[in-house]
Amino acid sequence: MQGGLLKALNAGPVTVDASAPPPATELLSRLLTSGALQLTVMRDDVELYSLRPFRAASSPQPDAGPGTGVLSRFTILRRDGDDFVAENPLSWCDVVVHDPRVAAAISGHEASADFASHLWSDLLWTGHAVADARSESDEFTTASWSPHELWFHRRSTVGDRGTSWAHFGPTRWADGKFPPIPAVPELFPAAAVELPSPDLDRLSLSDVPLSQVMESRVSTRHFDDASPITATELGELLYRCARTREVRTIEKPGTALTELPSRPYPSGGSIYELEVYPVIRNADGIPAGMYHYDSIEHALRLVADRDDPAVQRLLAPAALTLADGELPQVMLVLAARVGRIMWAYEQMPFAVILKHVGVLTQSLYLTATAMGLGGVAQGYGDTAAFAAATGRNELTECNVGTFVVGRPRPTA
Known part of the structure; x- marks a missing residue:
């Protein structure tokens, strides 16, 4: 019987009712537990939901009983075509919802449905539900993770969902569907404020050794407004950390033309998607305001005035990072x-x-230290204020990091 069932499953979906003989149900249970089988639950020939595994189950399927519980705080329900899909980063399967009554039951609005008990039994088994809501808040391992952070971790790393590499990593999925985004962004119309360029040959002989810079680097939270950072120093910092040295053009038959810049810090695929916007409050030789760093021309272009409300909102959170509510000389x-x-x-x-943000932030830290400047990274920023100040669509360009730099206040 089991051999015949395997042949039938190999040919396509098989319908098995609750009265199936034990050899058949035993085989189906083993296949489902091993993650080799998708199970669809039906009532009166209507598909209700499916358990779609992406790895082996954590335990064998329990006997269907009076299942009760609450939805896990990590479970989300999203639309996929005509269905809804319940996903949970701690589960071994997705629950594909085919019938709206199931979605209503999950939300508590169809608790009396004839399939509700079976549904909740499956949700508990798959980890999409927990018996007691306190279990996810009383254990530090689950209480310490915010749902979006655990989802981000799971979805952006190789694991249960990403082992095939079919839709993960540098697939160039948009090639032939959408044109590539050019290496050079649309420039702001303001006249360029040229920045001084450092003498790299001289620096190669006189710069502070890397080991000394690494050991002396600190986060600076007090700055000397009486002796602010200069245009020459800001120009050197940006030149050494973020300028575009060149842009190579790669053209292969059958693929879109690709522009690959080169900058002092590494970037995956030589893509270099990061842009730098200096918000200047107090710098010798540069008027206050928010600028865009033109990394090809090594110049600043004004984006918004310093007293623009959006720029003020960008600066305000820095007071929480700096000591005594200070505002940065340059952010x-x-x-x-x-x-x-x-x-x-x-x-x-x-x-x-975000990894690129870390690499660039470290470059800014070490270079600022070598130059005798102070700097401190900020772990957050006002993304809405950035969009308002620049006029950029957040889905096109968004704030992903902040670094404050200036002249350290002398210590007593």
Whole structure:
């Protein structure tokens, strides 16, 4: 009987009712537990929901009983075509909802449905539900994770869902569907404020050794407004950390023309999606305001006045990072032109963007230290204020990091 059932399953879906003989149900249970089988629950020939595994189950399927519980705080319900899909980063399967009554039952509005008990038994088994809501808040391992952070971790790393590589990583999925985002962004119309360029040959002989810079780097939270950072120093910092040295053009038959910049810090695929926006409150030689750093021309272009309400909102959170409510001399807003990297990468591009932010932030820290400047990274920023100040669509370009830099206040 089991051999015949395997042949039938190999040919396509098989319908099994509750009165199936034990050999058949035993085989189906083993296949489902191993993650080799998708199970669809039906009532009166109507598909209600399916358990769609992506790895082996955590335990064998329990006997259907009076299942009761509450939805896990990590479960989300999203639309996929005509169905809804319940996903949970701690589960071994997705629950595909085919019938709206199931969605209503999950939300508590169809608790009396004849399938509700079976549904909740399956939700508990798959980890989409928990017997007691307190279980996810009383245990530190689950209480410490915010749902969006656990989802981000699961969805942007290789694991149960990403082992096939079919739709993960640098697939260039948009090639032939959408044009690539150019390497050079649309420039702001203000006249360029040219920045001085450092003498790299001289620096190669006189710069502070890396080991000394690494050991002396600190986060600076007090700045000397009586002796602010200068245009020459800001120019050197940006030149050494963020300028575009060149842009190579790669053209292969059958693929879109690709522009690959080169900058001092590394970037996955040589894509370089990050842009730098200096917000200047107090710098010797540069009027106050929010600027965009033109990394090709090594120049600043005014984006908004310093007293623009959106710029004020951008600056305000820095007072929580600095000591005594200070405001930064210069705050470098790091933004990502997300389409540059999302055109080529699937599922994990935003995680890569944040890694690039870390690399650039470290470069700014070490270079500022070598120059005798102070700096401190800020763990958050006002994304809405950035969009308002720049006029950029947040889905096109968004604030992903902040670094404050200036002249350290002398210590007593």
